Amino acid sequence: MDGRDNIQEVSNRNEFTETSSASALFDASQHAFFGKDVLEEVELGGLEEDDGTQLVGFDDEEYRLSEREEDEGLGSLSDIDDLASTFSKVSGEIPATPDNQSVRTTYSGPLGSGEIEVKEEEEEQVVTPWEVGSGGGGKIDYDKLISKFGCQKLDPNLISRVEQLTSRPPHVFLRRGVFFAHRDFNEILDAYQKGDKFYLYTGRGPSSEALHLGHLIPFMFTKYLQDAFKVPLVIQLTDDEKCMWKKNLSVEESKRLARENAKDIIACGFDINRTFIFSNFGYMGGAFYENVVRVASCVSFNQVRGIFGFSPEDHIGKIGFPPVQAVPSFPTSFPHLFSGRDNPRCLIPCAIDQDPYFRMTRDVAPRIKYQKPALIESLFFPALQGESGKMSASDPNSAIYVTDSKNDIKKKINRHAFSGGQDSLENQRKYGANLEVDIPVKYLSFFLEDDAELEHIKKEYGAGRMLTGEVKSRLIEVLTEMVMRHREARSAVTDEMVDEFMAVRPLPGMFD
Amino acid sequence: MDGRDNIQEVSNRNEFTETSSASALFDASQHAFFGKDVLEEVELGGLEEDDGTQLVGFDDEEYRLSEREEDEGLGSLSDIDDLASTFSKVSGEIPATPDNQSVRTTYSGPLGSGEIEVKEEEEEQVVTPWEVGSGGGGKIDYDKLISKFGCQKLDPNLISRVEQLTSRPPHVFLRRGVFFAHRDFNEILDAYQKGDKFYLYTGRGPSSEALHLGHLIPFMFTKYLQDAFKVPLVIQLTDDEKCMWKKNLSVEESKRLARENAKDIIACGFDINRTFIFSNFGYMGGAFYENVVRVASCVSFNQVRGIFGFSPEDHIGKIGFPPVQAVPSFPTSFPHLFSGRDNPRCLIPCAIDQDPYFRMTRDVAPRIKYQKPALIESLFFPALQGESGKMSASDPNSAIYVTDSKNDIKKKINRHAFSGGQDSLENQRKYGANLEVDIPVKYLSFFLEDDAELEHIKKEYGAGRMLTGEVKSRLIEVLTEMVMRHREARSAVTDEMVDEFMAVRPLPGMFD
Secondary structure: OOHHHHEOOOOOOOOOOOOOOOOOOOOHHHHOOOOOOHHHHHHHHHOOOOOOOOOOOOOOOOOOHHHOOOOOOOHHHHHOHHHHHHHHHHHHHOOOOOOOOEEEEEEEEOOEEEEEEEEOOHHHHOOOHHHOOOOOOOOEOHHHHHHHHOOEEOOHHHHHHHHHHHOOOOOHHHHOOOEEEEEOHHHHHHHHHOOOOEEEEEEEOOOOOOOEHHHHHHHHHHHHHHHHHOOOEEEEEOHHHHHHHOOOOOHHHHHHHHHHHHHHHHOOOOOOOOEEEEEHHHHOOHHHHHHHHHHHOOOEHHHHHHHHOOOOOOEHHHHHOHHHHHHHHOHHHOHHHHOOOOOOEEEEEEEHHHHHHHHHHHHHHHHHOOOOOEEEEEOOOOOOOOOOOOOOOOOHHHOOEOOOOHHHHHHHHHHHOOOOOOOOHHHHHHHOOOOOOOHHHHHHHHHOOOHHHHHHHHHHHHOOOOOHHHHHHHHHHHHHHHHHHHHHHHHOOOHHHHHHHHOOOOOOOOOO | OOHHHHEOOOOOOOOOOOOOOOOOOOOHHHHOOOOOOHHHHHHHHHOOOOOOOOOOOOOOOOOOHHHOOOOOOOHHHHHOHHHHHHHHHHHHHOOOOOOOOEEEEEEEEOOEEEEEEEEOOHHHHOOOHHHOOOOOOOOEOHHHHHHHHOOEEOOHHHHHHHHHHHOOOOOHHHHOOOEEEEEOHHHHHHHHHOOOOEEEEEEEOOOOOOOEHHHHHHHHHHHHHHHHHOOOEEEEEOHHHHHHHOOOOOHHHHHHHHHHHHHHHHOOOOOOOOEEEEEHHHHOOHHHHHHHHHHHOOOEHHHHHHHHOOOOOOEHHHHHOHHHHHHHHOHHHOHHHHOOOOOOEEEEEEEHHHHHHHHHHHHHHHHHOOOOOEEEEEOOOOOOOOOOOOOOOOOHHHOOEOOOOHHHHHHHHHHHOOOOOOOOHHHHHHHOOOOOOOHHHHHHHHHOOOHHHHHHHHHHHHOOOOOHHHHHHHHHHHHHHHHHHHHHHHHOOOHHHHHHHHOOOOOOOOOO
């Protein structure tokens, strides 16, 4: 197959199509762990134009395109068949570009479509999963991307099965394709149907004090899964990872942030009788560490180099970290929960940027006689300004935070939410809004529960009978209600509750 | 300086001169941790001649000379000045040899002198500390080696100071130069003199059921230090390392071996009120893990590659391990012992093959605001057959084990201990024994306390007035007494005592 075949119009099974963050080099500090930092991912659409090599909002000490060495390291992947085939496929299909060439890449997705400038480096011919779309200057076929990752599309049949098995309507994130890909989710459902329970695993890297809406998505969805299937949940806070990736983040501050983030997570409404939250600094040791050692013994530097883009200049803390995120996939890592529980299988709800961690985990699992975790994976959440503006994670106006006041939300949406509406009332009435790039509509697609109302808005707005202001006004209502509900819930979370959720304890009724 | 200058006659301050295991590639699974596997180190003198690339007794899955890649990886060491200067010195002085050339290297030491065949690889021009003597085919100057390592010689003045400060005669291992090198030991003594206490740290990789005499040396010496200075001691059992290095060693078996080895260690007579023994599987977590993360964040893959000879094909468990051996050097890793104790400095008694771990540790320490550990380092212990025979760690006749019976000891020494005596009574009377290669005399030098008797034996035996049989007979007495004493002590060690030594507990009287 010629590499250019990969570059074609995007088509997607659902109403969303998505940029694959075409030019993104993987930087685990930015989008590590369950999609918490999807905002930053999306920022790739807003690369500073005067410095194509610099990913806006990335810390100074972290990866730069220009600092990378990718000229070797895939040679030994052959002993991991899944990964090897993934990589050979990827490598084969993406053409190399000339050294240091700056190319413009177009993309389209639920965030709209546009064009970004990508500085191509000579190392570029070695493709990591996160660089799949960077070559060739064309659009990304998201379906092809997930097939290369080796995951499966979450088709309507599976969603129907979820509905039947749980006797409740599927979550809006399922109905609208926010969670759109999976690995072995069908097997989880098969087993569940036969009476075998599973457990959920998700997490967060506690890199900031306040969460934004994108951070909440995996937790909102995980809460739904926990309630619908009545299953236990483990939530990993990777405070160790964060202080290894961020040079100036102390151990103490990272541990503090983990507890602060735990409050936001608890505020999502998890059932304390089914939920164990742990931070790596707090929980590392015992059976968990034994599994870390088992996994680490199965993965070479060359492999993590290929999977995560690590370089020989990276410190060994980074290089040794992936097993720590891998092992909550195995019930033996939690003897206080699952000892004598017949090894329930693990289902991981996460954003698709985390797939490499769990592809690694799934590859290792049979070699250490464990079951592979299943995954259900989401798209990224769009930033407020859309893809065409210059954005920064350090710019509070690029996202709605759960700490924002009513007035903040109103101002941010009215001033900063990128509109696909026309520039004059007359033109809007005449041409209608471009829903492909309209952030208010996209946000409503995530958070407006009422399918009929959403359809109505899209129809009226797209036809020019509704104006941007009206849509923004409805979005402000929806988000204000959601954020205020979250803030109220969070303010009720005490330190004692955090201690309770994080206590290493059995959960006797967790499967009931 | 020309590389050949490095290859000259050995001279040594004490009665011992020592092979530096010239051709040894570092394999942490073999001589990792405090010289426990010095026997195997010495085996390098007994390379299988039909396969110069194969180090006898090494596990199949482990390093081979022919599998190594050393053609890069030192480039980024410049940000660690100590290491960088060490490496540039070493690299500069050792000449590269042509690709895949097989050279014969002569050496001499307390184990005698001889010649070994070393398969040289094209990668050989990148020198690790363990390969210092491998180039050029000449003898090793041990003094130059330790100066390259950057440690200091333990001169008679320091030994006198120990005697004065402790009001007891210096240990035989000090008097006879078994512990012959150090880092900052003088500073430890300065501080001690002023009333500042320190703590001791040593350890063992629990790779085998039974310890041999070489394994006991660091523990015998550490017990002396503990008693003489009245200081606390932490002993690390690296069960995690062992099951990462040995493919077929399960976590469970490694943990079991750690406890078995703990019994032998306890049998050396450590004071339970000053001693905390821990296994990494048992103790990993909390403040200890926080320090692991701090250290790991300061060391790149390129650095551990340069220091330990890791390759990109090595698994990330190995690559990530060195910080785990590093952090017991810091009192904050043991809050139950040292919290509020004004951060005592750490002194590490170990064999010199462990120096790289602690050179790394000392380099990192100031960057994370910790004190550098001090070291006192020993030579290697010779194998029973001497350097000229073919030996194997899996050959029980190559060493005296603490599990050997009286009869085993007698048979092993009489049949297998390499003798420097002449081949006939007549020649022995005429020429005397060659003490340079005589294993019974060397063993007596380690274990016969009486200086006068040892001198007498050496004089008479060397002059031919004493026969090998008489010397062996005296050695059998000495070792039988020592081993039987150890076996008796070990048989008195119960599982409860192991639990007590390994309990995470304060030691309130440890400095008294």
